[in-house]
Amino acid sequence: MTKVHYNVLELKVLSFLCLKERVSLLFMKALVSRGSVDAVSQQMASHPQYLESFLRTQHYILHMDGPLPLPYRHYIAIMAAARHHCNYLVYLHSAQFLRVGGDPLWLQDLEAAPPRLRLLDHINKVLAHQPWLMACSHIQTLLKSGEQCWSLAELVQAVVILAHCHSLCSFVFGSDTDSDFAPLSKSPNGTPPTFCPFDAANGNTNVPQSLATPSEHITRRRSLDSSIDMTCLKERIQKSQEEREKREEQLLQTQTLQQTDMEEEEELICFADPSRFITDPDFCYQEFARREEDHFQVFRVQDYSWEDHGFSLINRLYSDIGHLLDDRFRSVTTLPSLHSPDLKRAIWNYIHCVLGIRYDDYDYGEVNQLLERDLKVYIKAVACFPDATKTSVCPLSWTPVKPSERIHLNLLIMEARLQAELLYTLRAITQYMIA
Incomplete structure (x- = not known):
């Protein structure tokens, strides 16, 4: 024994x-x-099998081979995050936009961006707030806009980035990551212009002491899980910092003017208010209503599904992305959990339902049986209007649940929303191709 x-x-x-x-x-x-x-990866660390799939997909769409240049990809991510006023992602992608050679003038506002990128603004707001309005005409407009037209391959990559960042906003607000990255109206108390709010979470030892010592609440949230080898991480961060300081010293000695330009660019990041990348700010989520008009018809999965239609189309138009996305969807639904598969399915189908997608072979009575009212309110808020309150309160019925289970809930919300946006867009592309 x-x-x-x-x-x-x-x-x-x-x-x-x-x-x-x-x-x-x-x-x-x-x-x-x-x-x-980054803070998002730290939040997801309790589910490494999912985190690996998520990071692989994110790296592929933002950094690997594809039809869109790297600055375009990060600017599209900025546009997507701005629709939900997500400071964290706007700052993060603004910094990456500059690192890959993006024009800092584009960060002034959306009007400063090239016309081709501005053409994405309409489908950006539709997908973010009312994806059921996505129509064949939107695809046609982008593909037939004269000198500013998009290729189908470019458009598919752009849409994947938009949907990825919209859904990631839901996770950021659901896990309360964004609350630590409030906009800065000016450099506080002599803060160096190269400092940005997310540096403190990334181990930047040049952060002023007054800002590098967060509150107890922030410290707890930013701390890594106890299972992480902190010694190894700290050594790597220190080494990276020393190398960066050495490069900066050489740069100061040989390229003073260029350094000045870099500082000005970094200042733009800190001043980048998400609202400057938004048009039609009053356009937001509205309750999906079943009406007679074509654009309000229920999306029936039996007629167009990810498994039978969306996967093959997107994989053909954007090589390998279908496999990466499919792995994410499978990974999140098969994560070990204290909760039953029926509960996870109810959460997934409820999110699709509030976004206008229905499964004919599913008994929606189970949603009310398995999901308590406060849980449904939370799920709908995080999935449909995550930035409405800026801080998403975990439902009372889930308060005693382990943090890893609450993170799993937010991962389910994120992936279900991602799939919904992709389904609406891929159906519209299919309709365009057969028209």
Whole structure:
């Protein structure tokens, strides 16, 4: 009896060590590729099998081969995040936009961007707030706009980035990550212009002491899970910082004027109010209503589904992205959980329902049976209007649940929303192609 108990304990320890090594490896890869471990990855660290899939997809659409130039990709991400006033993602992609050679003037406002990017504004707001309005005419407008027209391959990559960032906004607000990154109206108390709010979370040792020491609440949220090899991470961060300081010193000695320009560009990041990238700010989520008009008809999965239609189309138009997205959808629904598969399915189908998507073979009575009212209110808010209150309160019925389970809930919301936006867009592209 004692031996059996010892073996079970031993297995648990081995499982814990494997989890620890997997998370550490993922974070080390993030440090090598980006020089930092962002707050979103830290939140997802309790589900490393999903985090790996998420990071793989995000890296592919933002950094790997594709029809869109890198500055365009990050600017599209800025446009998407701005629709939900997500300071965290706007700052993050503004910094990356400049690092890949983006024109800092584009960060002044949306009107400063090239006309081709501004053409995406309409489908950006439609997908973010009322995706059921997505129509074949929107695709036709973008593909036949004279000198500013988009190719179909470019448009598909742009839409994937838009949908990815819209849904990521839901996760950011659901996990309360954005609340720590309030806009700065000016550089506070002599803060160097190269400082941006997310630097403190990324191990930037040049951050002023007054800003580098966050409140107890922020410290707790920003701290990594106890299973992470902090010593290894700190050594890597320190090494990266030393290399960056050495490069900066050389740059100061040889290119003073260029350094001045860089400082001015970084200041633009800190001043980048998301509202400057938004047109028609009153356009927002409205209750989906079943009406006679064509554009309000219920989207029936039996007529157009991800498995039978969307996956093959998007994989053909944007090589390999279908496999990466499909892996994300499968990963989030198969994560080990204290909650039953029926509950996870009810959450997924409820999100699709409030976005106008219905499953004919599903009994929606289960939604009311399995999801308490406060949970439904929370899910709908995070999925449809995540920035409405700026702070999403976890439903009371989930308060006793472990943080990893609450994160799993937010991951389900994010992925269900992502799939919904893609389904509406891919159906519109299909209609355009057969018209």
